[in-house]
Amino acid sequence: MTTPTKTATRRGALKTLAGGAAAATLPLWARYTHAQTAEPIRIGFQQHRTGIGAAYGRWYGRATEAAVGLINAGGGINGRPIEIVAEDDGTDPKRGAEVVEKFANQHGCHVGFGTLFSHVVIGSAPRAGELKLPYFVVSEGTHVSSGMLNRYTLQPGITDVRSQVIAMAPFITDTLGKKVTMIFPDYGFGYDHRDALAPAIEAQGGEVLAKIAIPPSETSFTKYFPKIPRDTEVLYHVMVGPAVLTFVKELGEFFGGQGPELFGFIDSLEAVAIDSPGLDFLEGSHFWEGMCRHQQPDESAHETFYREAVGVDARGASVNDPADVSTYGHMFGCWETLHVIKAGMEAAGYRGPQDRAALIEAVEAMTDMPHSREHPQGAKRFNGKTHQVFGHQYISQVQNGTLTRVHTTAIEDSAYPDMVDYTTQAF
């Protein structure tokens, strides 16, 4: 007896709801149709404000702010200013994907940008692809060029781990030693190191003796160090997360200055002052740097401009607080990516979301990016098929407590065969 009444009520409710909501969204449609002319270009900035990537997030934010200030002061993109819409992803893939949805569906962003940690990129990229939101990551992971992601995901502002490792392996074997043990985070970014280093070292006649993986949330590292084989000549270390300083300190305590040669990724020391107490043992050791944290005597005018614009002193710390050390080896990626977005949008004659595919095609068509104010880290070459940029790598040695550049690799040194051709994928 109650069933017919219930059906009728539900239908009624449905109609009312549908009508009400359609009416409620009408103003949104109107706003959307005339959002073409001088309205800002809204760029969704997926920022690691909290979680294990927070130090990077803070500095990615500053580099982004500086780049946007510069672009807007120069007339913006096609005369339209950039507006950054920052959302915290908590350095978490679930939240990351939600944030991407928020950019596309709630904030009306034209593109998404700025993600660093691999798991957040990989968790978010499928949603960016489904929502057809161009997603410019600044992650270093090889996941873009591996073909795992989609046509909407690009990495034009920072080189990937595989290319970095390939470029540097000859220096390690020729200068430091041929028997290498690696310590890396038990995490996607670390796997890129793990998978790329052994073949690169072997190609130079060297050998990787042991691969020691450490979970990124680890807080004590002493139990891992006894696993390092005694005949190790070079200890290759890369670590991320909040405990990097503990890691490096415990490494020093374990070897007490008597151990193998150390070759580290600056990731192990990002946002950490190299003259922190207990790090003296790093004197003489080598580091990969995406960009030289300590000002070099021959620093280019472009880099000096960039350093000043972001507010970083000659030691790589904030000009306002010498204890606030930047993530200098990575954050240039935000600056450069924003300039690539600008160049791409201008080349595509970008007007709004209907031109997103044209924007991606315009970026895919890019090749050489000369060393300039837009690309202060150095010249780069973009591979439109793999959506990955290639560039110079810097190796520095700690000399008198200062990271001094001792070697620069050529762009060609970092090349590897294409693993994907994203341009064959439909939009």
Added chain:
Amino acid sequence: MKALVLHLGLLAVLLALHFVLPAYHHGNLARIMVLASFAMGYNILFGYTGLLSLGHALFFAAGMYGMGLSVQHLGLSAGPALLLGVLSGAVVSGALALLALRTSGVAFMIVTLMFAQAGYLTILHFSEWTRGDEGFVLALAGRMAWGVDLSDPNARYIAALMLFGICLMLSLWLVRAPFGRVLVAIRENEERVRMLGYDTFAHKLAALTISGTMAAAAGAAYGILFGYVGASFAAVQYSILPLLYVLLGGAGTVLGPFIGTLFMFYLIDLSSGITTAYMLIAGIALVLLTLFAPQGIMGELRRRLWKGLP
């Protein structure tokens, strides 16, 4: 009858919302329904049986990886992979139940927590297969179920609603069936139930397996619907989240987990726009709720307005 109308009514409203919600909230609600299914599974064990597990991330992940690995390495399509995910959840929760139910109280909490942590570390350990913490993207072909593309927003919403509907009606039926009554009796006084001649171990075993299987179904669905499988879903926070959802919404109420999930999701979503300390806001909200509505939102409703609310 009133209860049935209420629960079917919620499903009808959720179906209606499918047609009217703006894209962002439409996507959010799909997520919320899947997470609420996870919480409903948790509620069977915690809310109705009185067993506080701190290891439900293990079951969520068992479902997600049972599904994800079979898509990735066996090339299965979404349908069979989903079933395999649910099956892995049933096996893992059944096996865990046999071991963990030898303990009770605090020991049960610790044992479940430890097993979940072991599960998380296992995923990291076999990183060659699982891609560890980084996880992997499910190929589009692996997200097709019986000809339906589950990456499509409409299909995703309807699939999430179907899962939610099944879990909701199953929960409702279960807690009102004699079996569910025994679970509630175990929660209230296990000794007395045993004296009455019931096999309490068997009932708890079944409750934990049903609870774990439901959590696994949610995990498998989450992976398929949002295209990503990663170890962070096996981390301890995914054991805490369903507990929070259930506590907020009302433990031992069928609708509580949904209300709690909805509340918590939007609380975080809105407060993260205001401050980076959004977990603090969530924490304060929880404290306030515990102080003023210790039985959760639906529990409070039951106390004040509707004594018979299931």
